[in-house]
Amino acid sequence: MPKIFLSPSLQPFNEYSGGGNEQEYMNKIADAMIPYLRTNGIVYTRNKIGTNVGQSIRDSNANDYDFHLAIHSNAGPESLAGQLQGTDVYYYTDSSFGKRAAQIIADNFKEIYPNPDMVKIVSTKTLAEVTKTNAPAVLIEVAYHDNPEDAEWIRTHVQEIAANLVKSLTEIFAIPFIAIPQLERNGVVTTQSTALNIRSRPDLNAAIVGQAPKGASLKVLGKWQNWYVVNYQGTVGYASSDYITVT
Numbered sequence: 001m002p003k004i005f006l007s008p009s010l011q012p013f014n015e016y017s018g019g020g021n022e023q024e025y026m027n028k029i030a031d032a033m034i035p036y037l038r039t040n041g042i043v044y045t046r047n048k049i050g051t052n053v054g055q056s057i058r059d060s061n062a063n064d065y066d067f068h069l070a071i072h073s074n075a076g077p078e079s080l081a082g083q084l085q086g087t088d089v090y091y092y093t094d095s096s097f098g099k100r101a102a103q104i105i106a107d108n109f110k111e112i113y114p115n116p117d118m119v120k121i122v123s124t125k126t127l128a129e130v131t132k133t134n135a136p137a138v139l140i141e142v143a144y145h146d147n148p149e150d151a152e153w154i155r156t157h158v159q160e161i162a163a164n165l166v167k168s169l170t171e172i173f174a175i176p177f178i179a180i181p182q183l184e185r186n187g188v189v190t191t192q193s194t195a196l197n198i199r200s201r202p203d204l205n206a207a208i209v210g211q212a213p214k215g216a217s218l219k220v221l222g223k224w225q226n227w228y229v230v231n232y233q234g235t236v237g238y239a240s241s242d243y244i245t246v247t
Contacts (some may be wrong), residue, residue, distance in 0.1 A: 001200070002173040003043045005060040005135065006030055007070040008054055014075060017082065017151040021196075023049065025154050026071045029142070032162035035181035039222035040170055041236045053129055061134045067101065067172065068137035069165070070129045073145040073154060082146050086118030090130050090139040094122040097136040105138060105168040107165040113143070114153060114166050140165070172233040175201060178222045178229070187220040187230065187244040189213065196244070198237040202227035210235035220246055 008030040014022035030046060037044050046065065048055040060068050074082055076084040089106045091098035100122040110116035130137045142161060143150035154161070163179070170177040190194045195211035202224050212218055212232040218239075222229040227238045 001041045001043055002175070003064070004037075004045075004169065005047070005056075005063075005065045005133075006033070006037075006044045007056045007060070007068060007129065008049045008069075009072045010047065010049060010056070011024050011072075014073070014134045014145060016073075016155070017148045018155070020151075020155065022073050022145055025145075026073060027140075027160065028158045029162050030164060032159050033166055034167035036163055036178075037169075038180045038184065039178050039229065040166060040175065041221055041231075041238070042166070042169055042173075043236055048236045053243065057126045057132050061132075065135040067092040067169070068129070068133040069169070070137065071165070072139060073143055073150075074141035075146040076144060079151055082148065084144050085115060085147050085150050086120070087113050087143055089121045090124050090127050090141070091121060092130045092137065093125050095136050096136060098130070100121070101168075101172045102138045104171050105140060105165070108168045108171070109142075110163050111142070111159065111229070112160050113184045114149075131184045136207035149241065156228060171174070176224045178224055182222045186247045187218050187228065188247060189216045189243060190245050191243045196234055196239050196240050198230060198232060200237055206233040206238070209237045212239070218244070220244065 008026035009022045012023040032045045068173045089102045091102035110119045167177045189212045191214045197208045198210040199206040218232040230239045
Protein backbone atom coordinates (compact mmCIF):
# COMPACT_ATOMS: atom_id res chain seq x y z
CA MET A 1 0.00 0.00 0.00
CA PRO A 2 1.18 3.56 -0.59
CA LYS A 3 3.40 5.12 2.05
CA ILE A 4 3.35 8.92 1.98
CA PHE A 5 4.89 11.86 3.81
CA LEU A 6 2.20 14.44 4.55
CA SER A 7 3.57 17.97 4.88
CA PRO A 8 1.02 20.74 5.63
CA SER A 9 2.34 24.29 5.92
CA LEU A 10 4.41 25.30 8.96
CA GLN A 11 3.90 29.05 8.37
CA PRO A 12 1.66 30.62 11.05
CA PHE A 13 2.84 34.11 10.07
CA ASN A 14 0.95 34.00 6.74
CA GLU A 15 -2.34 35.55 7.83
CA TYR A 16 -5.62 34.91 6.06
CA SER A 17 -7.98 37.57 4.83
CA GLY A 18 -10.82 37.48 7.34
CA GLY A 19 -8.86 35.66 10.06
CA GLY A 20 -6.72 32.60 10.63
CA ASN A 21 -3.40 31.67 9.07
CA GLU A 22 -1.80 29.26 6.63
CA GLN A 23 -0.43 26.80 9.18
CA GLU A 24 -3.79 26.63 10.95
CA TYR A 25 -5.89 25.85 7.90
CA MET A 26 -3.46 23.59 6.06
CA ASN A 27 -3.16 21.50 9.21
CA LYS A 28 -6.94 21.42 9.50
CA ILE A 29 -6.99 19.96 5.99
CA ALA A 30 -4.34 17.40 6.99
CA ASP A 31 -6.34 16.53 10.12
CA ALA A 32 -9.43 15.96 7.97
CA MET A 33 -7.45 13.74 5.58
CA ILE A 34 -6.44 11.25 8.29
CA PRO A 35 -9.74 9.27 8.47
CA TYR A 36 -9.77 8.97 4.66
CA LEU A 37 -6.12 7.89 4.55
CA ARG A 38 -6.69 5.24 7.23
CA THR A 39 -9.87 3.88 5.64
CA ASN A 40 -8.15 3.63 2.25
CA GLY A 41 -5.07 1.92 3.68
CA ILE A 42 -2.65 4.72 2.84
CA VAL A 43 0.17 4.68 5.37
CA TYR A 44 1.38 8.16 6.29
CA THR A 45 3.89 10.11 8.35
CA ARG A 46 3.26 13.77 9.06
CA ASN A 47 5.58 16.71 9.57
CA LYS A 48 5.77 18.41 12.97
CA ILE A 49 4.41 21.84 13.89
CA GLY A 50 7.17 23.96 15.36
CA THR A 51 9.79 22.76 12.87
CA ASN A 52 10.46 24.10 9.37
CA VAL A 53 10.54 23.08 5.72
CA GLY A 54 14.15 21.93 5.95
CA GLN A 55 13.27 19.55 8.78
CA SER A 56 10.24 18.27 6.85
CA ILE A 57 12.50 17.46 3.90
CA ARG A 58 15.02 15.72 6.16
CA ASP A 59 12.28 13.71 7.88
CA SER A 60 10.83 12.73 4.51
CA ASN A 61 14.24 11.66 3.22
CA ALA A 62 14.96 9.64 6.36
CA ASN A 63 12.55 6.91 5.27
CA ASP A 64 11.46 5.19 2.09
CA TYR A 65 8.27 6.99 1.07
CA ASP A 66 6.37 6.51 -2.17
CA PHE A 67 5.20 10.12 -2.31
CA HIS A 68 5.65 13.48 -0.57
CA LEU A 69 2.60 15.76 -0.49
CA ALA A 70 3.02 19.36 0.69
CA ILE A 71 -0.15 21.38 1.31
CA HIS A 72 0.01 25.18 1.29
CA SER A 73 -2.00 28.27 0.46
CA ASN A 74 -0.75 31.17 -1.62
CA ALA A 75 -0.41 34.95 -1.52
CA GLY A 76 0.13 37.43 -4.31
CA PRO A 77 3.07 39.83 -4.54
CA GLU A 78 2.63 43.15 -2.75
CA SER A 79 1.58 44.92 -5.95
CA LEU A 80 -1.24 42.40 -6.46
CA ALA A 81 -2.12 41.66 -2.84
CA GLY A 82 -5.64 40.29 -2.54
CA GLN A 83 -6.27 40.34 -6.30
CA LEU A 84 -5.15 36.87 -7.40
CA GLN A 85 -7.10 33.60 -7.21
CA GLY A 86 -6.57 30.01 -8.21
CA THR A 87 -4.80 26.76 -7.42
CA ASP A 88 -1.22 25.92 -8.39
CA VAL A 89 0.04 22.33 -8.24
CA TYR A 90 3.85 22.21 -8.36
CA TYR A 91 6.01 19.27 -9.46
CA TYR A 92 9.72 18.82 -10.17
CA THR A 93 10.36 19.43 -13.86
CA ASP A 94 12.44 16.28 -14.31
CA SER A 95 10.00 13.92 -12.53
CA SER A 96 7.55 12.13 -14.81
CA PHE A 97 5.86 10.58 -11.77
CA GLY A 98 5.56 14.00 -10.17
CA LYS A 99 4.04 15.50 -13.30
CA ARG A 100 1.49 12.69 -13.57
CA ALA A 101 0.61 13.05 -9.89
CA ALA A 102 0.27 16.82 -10.20
CA GLN A 103 -2.04 16.43 -13.18
CA ILE A 104 -4.26 13.98 -11.31
CA ILE A 105 -4.43 16.29 -8.31
CA ALA A 106 -5.23 19.31 -10.49
CA ASP A 107 -7.88 17.46 -12.52
CA ASN A 108 -9.67 16.33 -9.37
CA PHE A 109 -9.32 19.72 -7.71
CA LYS A 110 -11.16 21.30 -10.64
CA GLU A 111 -14.22 19.40 -9.43
CA ILE A 112 -14.37 21.40 -6.18
CA TYR A 113 -12.63 24.74 -6.76
CA PRO A 114 -15.16 27.43 -7.77
CA ASN A 115 -13.13 28.51 -10.83
CA PRO A 116 -11.78 25.30 -12.40
CA ASP A 117 -10.06 27.20 -15.21
CA MET A 118 -7.78 28.71 -12.54
CA VAL A 119 -6.43 25.32 -11.44
CA LYS A 120 -3.12 24.52 -13.13
CA ILE A 121 0.05 22.45 -12.79
CA VAL A 122 3.41 24.24 -12.59
CA SER A 123 6.84 22.72 -13.13
CA THR A 124 9.73 23.92 -10.99
CA LYS A 125 13.43 23.33 -10.46
CA THR A 126 13.74 25.70 -7.49
CA LEU A 127 10.97 24.89 -4.98
CA ALA A 128 12.83 22.99 -2.24
CA GLU A 129 10.01 20.77 -0.99
CA VAL A 130 9.51 19.47 -4.51
CA THR A 131 13.10 19.29 -5.71
CA LYS A 132 14.96 18.17 -2.56
CA THR A 133 12.84 15.18 -1.51
CA ASN A 134 13.92 11.64 -2.36
CA ALA A 135 10.32 10.63 -2.97
CA PRO A 136 8.38 12.06 -5.91
CA ALA A 137 6.74 15.21 -4.59
CA VAL A 138 3.90 17.61 -5.27
CA LEU A 139 3.17 20.89 -3.53
CA ILE A 140 -0.34 22.24 -3.87
CA GLU A 141 -1.17 25.87 -3.22
CA VAL A 142 -4.88 25.28 -2.68
CA ALA A 143 -5.93 28.93 -3.12
CA TYR A 144 -4.85 32.52 -2.34
CA HIS A 145 -5.26 33.23 1.37
CA ASP A 146 -4.86 37.00 0.87
CA ASN A 147 -7.90 37.01 -1.42
CA PRO A 148 -11.16 37.31 0.57
CA GLU A 149 -13.12 34.89 -1.65
CA ASP A 150 -10.38 32.26 -1.75
CA ALA A 151 -9.69 32.53 1.99
CA GLU A 152 -13.37 32.07 2.79
CA TRP A 153 -13.57 29.11 0.38
CA ILE A 154 -10.70 27.39 2.18
CA ARG A 155 -12.28 28.01 5.60
CA THR A 156 -15.63 26.58 4.54
CA HIS A 157 -14.38 23.63 2.44
CA VAL A 158 -11.75 21.95 4.61
CA GLN A 159 -13.51 18.57 4.58
CA GLU A 160 -14.14 18.66 0.84
CA ILE A 161 -10.51 19.60 0.10
CA ALA A 162 -9.27 16.77 2.33
CA ALA A 163 -11.46 14.15 0.67
CA ASN A 164 -10.49 15.37 -2.79
CA LEU A 165 -6.75 15.13 -2.05
CA VAL A 166 -7.08 11.57 -0.74
CA LYS A 167 -9.17 10.66 -3.78
CA SER A 168 -6.25 11.86 -5.91
CA LEU A 169 -3.77 9.79 -3.89
CA THR A 170 -5.81 6.65 -4.51
CA GLU A 171 -5.89 7.44 -8.22
CA ILE A 172 -2.14 8.08 -8.31
CA PHE A 173 -1.52 4.63 -6.80
CA ALA A 174 -4.32 2.86 -8.70
CA ILE A 175 -6.36 1.74 -5.70
CA PRO A 176 -10.10 2.29 -5.26
CA PHE A 177 -11.31 5.33 -3.34
CA ILE A 178 -13.47 4.59 -0.32
CA ALA A 179 -15.35 7.87 -0.18
CA ILE A 180 -16.82 7.59 3.32
CA PRO A 181 -14.38 7.14 6.22
CA GLN A 182 -15.09 4.06 8.30
CA LEU A 183 -14.31 3.32 11.92
CA GLU A 184 -11.39 0.99 12.56
CA ARG A 185 -12.66 -2.38 13.81
CA ASN A 186 -11.18 -5.62 15.09
CA GLY A 187 -11.39 -8.75 12.98
CA VAL A 188 -10.51 -12.43 13.24
CA VAL A 189 -9.31 -14.62 10.35
CA THR A 190 -11.81 -17.45 9.76
CA THR A 191 -10.19 -19.49 6.98
CA GLN A 192 -10.71 -23.24 7.27
CA SER A 193 -7.03 -24.12 7.57
CA THR A 194 -4.75 -22.06 5.35
CA ALA A 195 -3.51 -18.53 5.96
CA LEU A 196 -5.43 -15.55 4.60
CA ASN A 197 -3.68 -13.73 1.76
CA ILE A 198 -3.28 -9.98 2.05
CA ARG A 199 -2.97 -8.37 -1.38
CA SER A 200 -1.79 -5.08 -2.83
CA ARG A 201 -5.06 -4.52 -4.67
CA PRO A 202 -8.64 -5.79 -4.25
CA ASP A 203 -8.07 -8.44 -6.91
CA LEU A 204 -7.37 -12.16 -6.66
CA ASN A 205 -4.57 -11.70 -9.20
CA ALA A 206 -2.89 -8.89 -7.26
CA ALA A 207 0.45 -9.43 -5.56
CA ILE A 208 0.38 -11.02 -2.11
CA VAL A 209 2.05 -8.66 0.38
CA GLY A 210 1.49 -10.77 3.49
CA GLN A 211 -0.52 -13.52 5.15
CA ALA A 212 -2.49 -13.84 8.36
CA PRO A 213 -2.97 -17.32 9.87
CA LYS A 214 -6.33 -18.81 10.83
CA GLY A 215 -7.54 -17.33 14.10
CA ALA A 216 -5.26 -14.28 13.86
CA SER A 217 -6.51 -10.89 15.02
CA LEU A 218 -6.18 -7.95 12.66
CA LYS A 219 -7.48 -4.43 12.19
CA VAL A 220 -10.20 -3.78 9.63
CA LEU A 221 -9.71 -0.26 8.31
CA GLY A 222 -12.30 -0.06 5.55
CA LYS A 223 -14.36 -2.05 3.07
CA TRP A 224 -14.41 -1.98 -0.72
CA GLN A 225 -17.07 -4.25 -2.24
CA ASN A 226 -16.24 -7.74 -0.86
CA TRP A 227 -12.74 -6.77 0.26
CA TYR A 228 -11.55 -5.42 3.58
CA VAL A 229 -8.63 -3.03 3.93
CA VAL A 230 -6.70 -4.62 6.80
CA ASN A 231 -3.65 -4.09 8.95
CA TYR A 232 -2.03 -7.27 10.22
CA GLN A 233 1.03 -6.60 12.35
CA GLY A 234 1.98 -3.60 10.23
CA THR A 235 1.19 -5.17 6.86
CA VAL A 236 -1.57 -3.15 5.20
CA GLY A 237 -3.49 -4.43 2.20
CA TYR A 238 -6.70 -6.01 0.96
CA ALA A 239 -8.18 -9.31 2.14
CA SER A 240 -11.39 -11.12 1.22
CA SER A 241 -14.21 -10.24 3.62
CA ASP A 242 -15.45 -13.84 3.26
CA TYR A 243 -12.69 -15.02 5.59
CA ILE A 244 -12.78 -12.31 8.26
CA THR A 245 -15.27 -12.00 11.09
CA VAL A 246 -15.53 -8.47 12.44
CA THR A 247 -15.81 -8.37 16.21
